[in-house]
Amino acid sequence: MAQLTFSDLEYSRRKKSTRREKFLETMNGLIPWEEWVAAVEPYYPPGHRGRPPMGIEKMLRMYLLQNWFQLSAAAVEETIYDSYAMRSFMGVDFLDSGVPDASTLLKFRRLLDRKGLSAQFSLDLHQRLAASGQILKTGAILDPALVHGSAAAQTAKKSSREADSDPEIIQLEMA
Numbered sequence: 001m002a003q004l005t006f007s008d009l010e011y012s013r014r015k016k017s018t019r020r021e022k023f024l025e026t027m028n029g030l031i032p033w034e035e036w037v038a039a040v041e042p043y044y045p046p047g048h049r050g051r052p053p054m055g056i057e058k059m060l061r062m063y064l065l066q067n068w069f070q071l072s073a074a075a076v077e078e079t080i081y082d083s084y085a086m087r088s089f090m091g092v093d094f095l096d097s098g099v100p101d102a103s104t105l106l107k108f109r110r111l112l113d114r115k116g117l118s119a120q121f122s123l124d125l126h127q128r129l130a131a132s133g134q135i136l137k138t139g140a141i142l143d144p145a146l147v148h149g150s151a152a153a154q155t156a157k158k159s160s161r162e163a164d165s166d167p168e169i170i171q172l173e174m175a
Contacts, residue, residue: 024089070140073102
């Protein structure tokens with residue numbers, strides 16, 4: 001068993017689990033990791049040349065996070081660094097391992113698509129969810145962004161018009 005870090009200890013003292021944590025725990029228990037790893041293994045590079053390959057299970061986990069939260073490869077990499085729940089799901093401990101980079105995920109995704117494993121895993125997951133009386137509804141994580149130049153002025157005008165017509169939108173003014 002790995003030694004707890006200060007972050008792990010602090011995080012374990014929280015009073016509430018997030019919906020993301022609960023979702024990832026459920027999915028972790030539902031997915032047959034050994035089966036899926038075995039399905040990828042014959043096609044996965046052995047690592048005789050270049051950088052040593054990331055573990056298949058770690059790549060599968062990152063691939064699933066990308067799909068479930070509708071993130072780009074770069075965004076899922078960044079989100080794993082930022083989210084304790086996602087980092088835990090991935091099994092990443094910064095003391096001894098890192099997060100696969102976006103280009104590694106892109107190559108892995110292409111491998112799964114080429115070999116028909118993406119569709120196979122998706123079907124398997126949906127069948128397992130159906131058997132447990134659940135369906136998967138993906139969601140998107142959106143970050144605010146700053147836009148520079150004339151596009152920013154047009155966006156600000158549009159947002160202002162939308163806010164005026166929608167009582168649900170609360171405008172924040174910067175002082």
